[in-house]
Amino acid sequence: MKNFRHNGKVITRANAGAVVGGQPIVIGTKAGVATSAYGAGVEGEYAMAGVFSLASEAGLVQGDQVGWDNGASQVVDDVDVAKDFDLGYVTKSEVGGIVEVMINGQSS
Incomplete structure (x- = not known):
């Protein structure tokens, strides 16, 4: 399947504020959990399930x-x-x- 990108359990985004690893944040209408610490505006990975x-x-x-x-x-x-x-x-x-x-x- 040519259009499959990834499983969606983790997404990449730049959060407006700094986060610590394990911190829940809201992404749209869903919760995500930071997989590591990221500075404000820095792209990071957020678990969307688990x-x-x-x-x-x-x-x-x-x-x-x-x-x-x-x-x-x-x-x-x-x-x-x-x-x-x-x-x-x-x-x-x-x-x-x-x-x-x-x-x-x-x-x-």
């Missing part, structure tokens, strides 16, 4: 729909007013401030 361990507020359980709070740099309940963007679903309940999240509802 399960990631991320800092979280307490009490999140498997199956919860969650979002990301940029100010607190953590996963929050989807109904939380501090949510900056939708992230995905909890696959492993919060323990010690860490939760596993399947971003964009896709594991791969």
